[in-house]
Amino acid sequence: MNKKYEAVIGLEVHAQLLTNTKIFCGCSTKFGNPPNSNVCPVCLGHPGVLPVLNKKVVEFSVLMGIAVNCRINEKSILARKNYFYPDLPKGYQISQYEKPICEHGYIFVDKSDGSQKKIRIKRIHMEEDAGKLIHDQGYDTFVDANRCGTPLIEIVTEPDINTPEEAYLYLNKIKQIVTYLGICDGNMEEGSLRCDANVSVRLKGEEKLGTKTEVKNMNSFRFVEKALEYEIERQIDILDSGGKIVQQTLLWNSDLNKIIPMRSKEEAHDYRYFPDPDLVPVVVDENWKSEIAKSLPELPDKRRTRFIQQYILPEYDAGVLTSSKQLADYYEDVIKETKNYKAASNWIMVDVLKIVNEEKIDIKDFRIPPQNLGKLINLIDNGIISGKIAKEIFLEMLRTGSDPEKIVKEKNLIQITDVDFINSTIDDVLNNNKSQVEEYLSGKEKVMGFLVGQIMKATKGKASPQMVNEILRSKLSSIKN
Numbered sequence: 001m002n003k004k005y006e007a008v009i010g011l012e013v014h015a016q017l018l019t020n021t022k023i024f025c026g027c028s029t030k031f032g033n034p035p036n037s038n039v040c041p042v043c044l045g046h047p048g049v050l051p052v053l054n055k056k057v058v059e060f061s062v063l064m065g066i067a068v069n070c071r072i073n074e075k076s077i078l079a080r081k082n083y084f085y086p087d088l089p090k091g092y093q094i095s096q097y098e099k100p101i102c103e104h105g106y107i108f109v110d111k112s113d114g115s116q117k118k119i120r121i122k123r124i125h126m127e128e129d130a131g132k133l134i135h136d137q138g139y140d141t142f143v144d145a146n147r148c149g150t151p152l153i154e155i156v157t158e159p160d161i162n163t164p165e166e167a168y169l170y171l172n173k174i175k176q177i178v179t180y181l182g183i184c185d186g187n188m189e190e191g192s193l194r195c196d197a198n199v200s201v202r203l204k205g206e207e208k209l210g211t212k213t214e215v216k217n218m219n220s221f222r223f224v225e226k227a228l229e230y231e232i233e234r235q236i237d238i239l240d241s242g243g244k245i246v247q248q249t250l251l252w253n254s255d256l257n258k259i260i261p262m263r264s265k266e267e268a269h270d271y272r273y274f275p276d277p278d279l280v281p282v283v284v285d286e287n288w289k290s291e292i293a294k295s296l297p298e299l300p301d302k303r304r305t306r307f308i309q310q311y312i313l314p315e316y317d318a319g320v321l322t323s324s325k326q327l328a329d330y331y332e333d334v335i336k337e338t339k340n341y342k343a344a345s346n347w348i349m350v351d352v353l354k355i356v357n358e359e360k361i362d363i364k365d366f367r368i369p370p371q372n373l374g375k376l377i378n379l380i381d382n383g384i385i386s387g388k389i390a391k392e393i394f395l396e397m398l399r400t401g402s403d404p405e406k407i408v409k410e411k412n413l414i415q416i417t418d419v420d421f422i423n424s425t426i427d428d429v430l431n432n433n434k435s436q437v438e439e440y441l442s443g444k445e446k447v448m449g450f451l452v453g454q455i456m457k458a459t460k461g462k463a464s465p466q467m468v469n470e471i472l473r474s475k476l477s478s479i480k481n
Contacts, residue, residue: 003204004203004204005201005202005203005204005236005239006162006201006202006203006204007161007162007163007199007200007201007228007232008159008161008162008199008200008201008202008209008210008212009159009161009162009163009164009166009167009197009198009199009228010156010157010158010159010160010161010197010198010212011156011157011161011167011170011171011195011196011197011198012154012155012156012157012195012196012197012198013154013155013156013171013174013193013194013195014129014152014153014154014155014193014194014195014196015064015152015153015154015155015174015178015183015184015186015192015193016029016129016150016151016152016184016185016191016192016193017056017057017060017061017151017152017153017183017184018060018182018183018184018185019054019056019057019060019151021054022038022043022054022128022149022150022151023051023053023054023057023094023126023127023128023149023150023151023152024042024043024051024052024053024054024094024128024149025040025042025043025051025052025149026040027039027040027042027043027149029150029151031190031192033146035134035142035144035145035146036143036144036145036146037146038146039145039146039148042149043128043145043148043149044089044090044145044148045089045090045091050278051094051276051278051279053078053279053282054151057126057151058101058126058282058284059292059295060151060153060181060183061101061102061124061125061126061153062101062102062284062288062289062292063181063183063292063293063295063296064102064124064153064155064177064178064181064183065101065102065105065124066289066292066293066296067177067180067181067296067299068105068106068107068121068124068155068177069105069106069107069121070102070103070104070105070121070124071102071103071104071105072101072102072284072289073099073100073101073102073103073284074283074284074285074286075099075281075282075283076096076099076100076101076125076281076282076284077096077097077098077099077275077281077282078094078095078096078126078275078276078279078281078282079094079095079096079097079098079273079274079275079276080092080093080094080095080273080274080275080276081093081094081095081097081127081271081273082271082272082273083270083271085130086133086141086143087130087131087132087133087143087144087145087148088130088131088148089131089145089148090148093127093128093130094127094128094276094279095125095126095127095128095154095273096125096126096127097125097273098273099281100123100124100125100126101124101125101126101282101284102123102124102125103122103123103124104120104121104122104123105120105121105124106118106119106120106121107119107121107170107173107174107177108301109166109169109170109173110169111165111166111169112165117160117166117169118160119157119158119160119161119166119170120157120158120160121155121156121157121158122156122157122158123154123156124153124154124155124156125153125154125156126151126152126153126282127152127153127154128148128149128150128151128152129147129148129149129150129151129152130147130148131143131144131145131146131147131148132144132146132147147191153183155174157170159198159200159209164224164225164226164228164229164232165225167197167224167225167228168221168222168224168225171195171221171224172221173300175193175221176300176323176324177299177300178193179324179325180297180298180299180300180325181296181297182297182325188219188220188221189219191219194219195218195221195224196214196215196216196218197214197215197218197224197227197228197231198212198213198214199212199213199214199215199228199231199232199235200212200213200235200245201232201235201236201239201245210235210245211244211245211246211247212245212247213231213235213245213246213247213248213249213250214248214249214250215227215228215231215250215251215252215259216249216250216251216252216262217251217252217253218252218254219254220254223252223254226252226254226257227252227259230252230257230258230259231250231259234259248261248262249261249262250262297325300322300323300325300328303322303328304318304319304322305318307321307322307328307331311335311341311345312341312342313341313342313345317342317345317349320349320353321345321348321349324363326362326363326364327348327363330348330352330363330366330370331344331345331348331370333370333371333374334347334348334370334371334373334374334377335374336370336371336374337370337371337373337374337375337377337378338374338375338377338378338381340377340378340381343377343380343381344373344374344377347373347376347377347394348373351391351394352366352368352373355398367397367398367401368394368397368398368401372397372403372404373397375403375404375405376390376393376394376397376404379393379404379405379408383415383417383464383466384408384414384415385408385413385414385415386415386456386461386462386463386464386465387465388456388461388465389413389415389461389462392413392461393407393408393413396411413462414462415462415463415464416459416462416463416464417464417467419467419471422455422459422463422464422467422468422471423471425455425458425459425463426455426468426471426472426475427475428458429451429454429455429458430451430475430476430479432454433450433451433454436450436451437451437476437479440476441476441479448472448473448476451472452465452468452469452472455468455472456468
């Protein structure tokens with residue numbers, strides 16, 4: 001990015017709430033049902049129907065507001081946002097405008113240079129989702145109204161974000177919080193977490209904001225980062241060539257890695273917002289707010305700090321383990337079985353996450369129960385198996401789902417600690433590798449690893465590595481002297 005400019009970015013995140021029913025009716029919110037099966041006269045906007053606000057939507061909205069340090073407004077108003085689009089059968093969307101349920105919050109993100117950035121949240125408001133247009137490969141477009149009336153919260157930042165990296169970090173943090181709260185599954189592929197970005201650039205030092213564009217259609221956080229990089233450079237190129245930025249809505253095409261113009265940008269007055277006459281104001285008094293606050297779980301930043309202090313983990317480990325609630329829960333279930341906190345962290349970060357990432361599964365679908373991983377770590381710590389054998393047992397646990405103690409017994413994998421047997425094996429290895437012994441005695445310490453490897457190979461990995469190293473060093477030392 002040209003250093004004489006700075007970007008100013010505001011993000012609007014739509015999070016679909018994990019309620020069983022829609023925001024104003026009793027229709028199911030289940031994803032994947034046949035088109036137009038989750039509908040009724042209320043969410044289709046038939047004449048004479050009356051919406052009824054889902055109480056759980058209010059509670060989830062307040063919970064999010066508390067989690068991101070918002071002021072919870074005692075009184076908020078639901079408004080009609082009027083526009084015509086084929087997937088909006090009512091001709092308006094029920095949302096909030098002048099009086100949202102939450103305002104003036106903030107979160108901090110940790111940047112790659114070690115600094116923290118405070119990003120203010122302007123507002124969080126409740127609204128219903130529109131339907132979905134399905135474009136057939138021919139010339140037909142179909143409307144699926146299943147999502148009409150699905151409950152959302154929209155989380156709107158102040159224009160505090162200045163780089164694509166900050167935007168990426170902010171979105172990850174928001175996803176982390178909503179999933180920790182259990183109010184949204186964060187699944188971008190299914191559309192339950194969506195992001196639009198308002199982007200402008202200005203000369204560094206200027207206070208006046210530049211003309212903004214809105215970028216849509218970004219279905220992953222990495223695509224958000226790429227789209228922002230592209231749009232910032234596009235705007236800078238226009239300004240440097242003496243042109244003017246046109247306020248418009250743009251679509252990100254991830255296949256072409258480029259921005260495509262969609263339409264001119266609407267202003268708020270174009271939607272003709274007005275209070276919905278069928279819905280009373282939402283009142284959240286102190287008693288209700290306090291009741292909701294009691295259900296607030298331990299949030300990711302606090303849990304990360306506790307992992308560092310309670311389990312004496314490095315900051316990096318704690319950050320990885322608390323990146324999702326499910327992963328943090330898995331770790332804490334492992335250490336109910338073992339007290340080797342660091343070993344548990346290493347196994348999860350290296351071996352468990354390798355499988356999770358390769359198979360593209362959630363940790364909840366990982367085939368080794370946490371208590372079995374804890375047992376495996378204990379088998380190593382108690383000297384029953386070696387670290388090398390543990391890797392083999394891990395793969396067997398993955399394949400069969402068996403208990404590690406059962407696998408050790410069935411396959412006779414118990415670590416060899418018989419001193420006479422280990423002594424005899426080491427003598428054989430030394431006699432069969434005299435040239436390597438000479439190299440070691442001449443000062444080539446690296447040969448030690450080769451000799452240990454030969455001993456472990458001769459014992460099929462069962463010999464105690466600690467005993468092998470101690471006895472081997474003693475024998476080599478006596479030869480040297």
